[in-house]
Amino acid sequence: MRFITENFKSIDEMIKVLDSRPKNQIMRNCNSSEKPERKPTWYGTESYAEASSLIRKGYTEILPDIKKQVKEQSKSYSNLITINKRVPTNAVIGYVPNIPNAIRNLPNSMITINKIPQKKKTISIIYSITGSCGESQDFFIKAGATLLTIIKLLESQGTSVELSVGFMGAMTINKSEAVFPIVKVKSYGQELDLQKLCFPIAHPSMFRRFGFKYLETCPDLKETLFALSYGAPIQDLDIIKKNLNCKNSSVVVLNSYWIRENGYDVKKIIEKLQDRRRS
Template structure:
């Protein structure tokens, strides 16, 4: 696991969390940013993470969203699993090779007749030549995007990871959100990342389902992150929560927790109708460059 860290400057604030548990603990225990709260008239109920309406976030409160993040979003997990089963049909990974041996599961008749002792075929596990690639999923999407499309995109991501790991590519998986604002010719950036999966661990689909396929990860957790981050420029941040940013523009931040990652933008995955094959191809190309 990675250690949580903060990088902040005059016009940027970046924070990375080693797990969903660390993210939850931080957001629940630290105070609101005083400058942000002042902009909202000091009324906590006006903060987006505390809205009681659930139309855009699909949850009734931050506490409900936090419970789903920590305990797992069973509803979306089941939807993603069903969609992934449909996508997965006919996909298999290369796990073993047939080799000639003195004992095995079935004979090779010509070799047996020649008198060679290695006249049986057996399956031998392929040597582990695995490479490690980091994937960052930018989870923000427009409020007009239907929940079904978000779920389908999440299924495509999990399918791609399953295929890659079955074929010897180990995946570090992160979820991230980024926002930005410009004032007086100066660009301000906020970014948050959290590790969802370590390369040495199997995929926990129930745990991953919430951050990659639930609108509340952006509209509850990232907004709460914005409301509580200890940055000095929040008074200059326009439109309260800023505008959608891109994590690749925060190169120093990204390089601090993973080198040369594949970045998947959820909104592009949906609007461009990119599937798991595009993700697999991007990761394979990245792994070849790494040698």
């Protein structure tokens, strides 16, 4: 299989490149990225221009629902959160006196907090937001909300998360060519901004506008079968892992189908991610 991938450092870079490229020869007569909304809701936006505006400003329409789901699921799985307790110790210098020790004229008559240095745990998640034409908007939202909850809990446990989105995970029906562009949406140490991440993680237009636009303008596209149906979703994560050469245990690849297959179960998915990192 011929595997085409491209890495974008930010949403702004992704949009700038997509908007500057001409149509490729294969997709010259295709314009699904620009078509008006279907009924019932399929794109989630009326146009490519609206999608570009939403992704820059933040997708606020479903933000309350996402926040609610993240809050409820985080509360349900609060037992997964580990809080680093700092144990006070006696020392010569501290922030408050230890009265009994001071009365006895002991040198360690102050109380201080000694932090034990810990190696920072990291995990890089590559999330493929993809779905067949039969998948509803709710499919993307539910999977995205689950992933955001997982990230919140991982970071509450002291694991720093980097997040990238594969916004066009598709291959031809004969499996001769696949396309998987990636854009980074969260760096290590960066705060989890739900308003900023709602669109790239949970909006169908991330795939059906920007993913389609990438396919229409990708200069390396060779397979004419893409022009018939824009390909089929890559559901097999091993195909992505193999072609991205993901050998580092701190890098994991997920997609919306895998999250659904695991019942949107936050605890189960976190345990699987931790098992992968240990293996």
